[in-house]
Amino acid sequence: MSEPAPQATYVLVHGGGSSARFWDRLLPLLDRPAIAVDLPGRGSRPGPIERVSVDDEAAAVVSDVEAEVDGPVVLVAHSSAGLLIPAAVAALGDRVVHVVLNAALVPPEGGYGLDCLKPAHAEGLRAVVEAAEAEGTAITMPGVPDDPEAFRTGYGGDPLSDDELAFVVDPERCVPDGLHHHFQPVRWSEAGDVPVTYVVNDRDRPVAPAMQAEMITRLPHPPTVVHLPGGHIPAVTDPAALAAVLAAVPVG
Numbered sequence: 001m002s003e004p005a006p007q008a009t010y011v012l013v014h015g016g017g018s019s020a021r022f023w024d025r026l027l028p029l030l031d032r033p034a035i036a037v038d039l040p041g042r043g044s045r046p047g048p049i050e051r052v053s054v055d056d057e058a059a060a061v062v063s064d065v066e067a068e069v070d071g072p073v074v075l076v077a078h079s080s081a082g083l084l085i086p087a088a089v090a091a092l093g094d095r096v097v098h099v100v101l102n103a104a105l106v107p108p109e110g111g112y113g114l115d116c117l118k119p120a121h122a123e124g125l126r127a128v129v130e131a132a133e134a135e136g137t138a139i140t141m142p143g144v145p146d147d148p149e150a151f152r153t154g155y156g157g158d159p160l161s162d163d164e165l166a167f168v169v170d171p172e173r174c175v176p177d178g179l180h181h182h183f184q185p186v187r188w189s190e191a192g193d194v195p196v197t198y199v200v201n202d203r204d205r206p207v208a209p210a211m212q213a214e215m216i217t218r219l220p221h222p223p224t225v226v227h228l229p230g231g232h233i234p235a236v237t238d239p240a241a242l243a244a245v246l247a248a249v250p251v252g
Contacts, residue, residue, distance in 0.1 A: 017175060
C-alpha cells in the first residue's frame with residue numbers, strides 16, 4: 001500500500017523592514033506545517049543589507065525549503081516579498097502548489113518594485129538612491145524608530161493597541177532594510193501557471209487598496225481574490241482571519 005502524499009507546508013515570507021518573527025502570532029493558528037523565512041540581512045541571516053537583490057531573497061527562500069521541507073509548499077508573501085516570489089517559484093518548480101499574496105507588490109512584467117509606488121514617491125526615491133550611489137553610499141531604512149507612535153496608525157485600519165505596537169517595534173521584528181530590490185526587474189511569467197490567491201487589505205495605508213486592485217490585474221492569470229477589512233499587517237492584528245484564508249486555499 002502506497003504512503004499518502006506529504007502535506008503541503010506553508011512557507012511564510014516577510015516584507016520590508018521585518019524578519020521571520022513577523023509571523024509569530026500567525027504560526028500557532030495554521031492548519032498545516034509551516035516555516036518562516038528570514039531574508040538576507042535579517043534574523044538568522046545576518047549580513048550587509050545594502051545590496052541584497054531579489055535573486056538573493058529568492059535564493060534564501062529556496063534554501064530554507066530545500067533544507068527544511070519535504071514535499072509541496074504554499075508560498076505566502078507579505079508586501080515587498082511579492083517581488084521575489086516569481087524567482088522562487090521558478091527555482092522550486094512543481095513543489096509550489098499555490099501562492100498567497102497579502103498586499104504583496106506585483107510590478108508590471110519586467111518592471112520594478114518602484115512601479116508599485118505612487119509616481120511622485122517612486123521618482124523621489126529614485127533620485128535619492130541615485131545621488132547616494134554617485135557618492136559611493138547606499139540608502140537603507142532604519143529599524144526601530146526613536147518614536148514608535150507613528151507606527152500606531154501608519155499601517156491603516158484600526159490604530160494598533162499597545163500590545164500590537166510593542167510586538168511590531170520589537171527589535172527582533174523591526175529591523176533595518178535595504179532598497180536595492182526595488183530597482184531590479186520582476187517577471188511573473190517565470191512563475192508559470194501556479195495558482196495565486198491575492199489577499200486584499202481593505203484599509204491598508206502603505207499599499208493602498210487601489211494599488212492592490214491594479215496589481216491584481218498585472219498577474220498573468222486571474223487570481224482568487226479575498227478581502228480582509230483591516231490594515232497592512234493582518235498577520236499581527238487579525239491572525240485568525242488570515243489563518244482562515246490560508247486554510248481555505250485549495251492545495252489538493
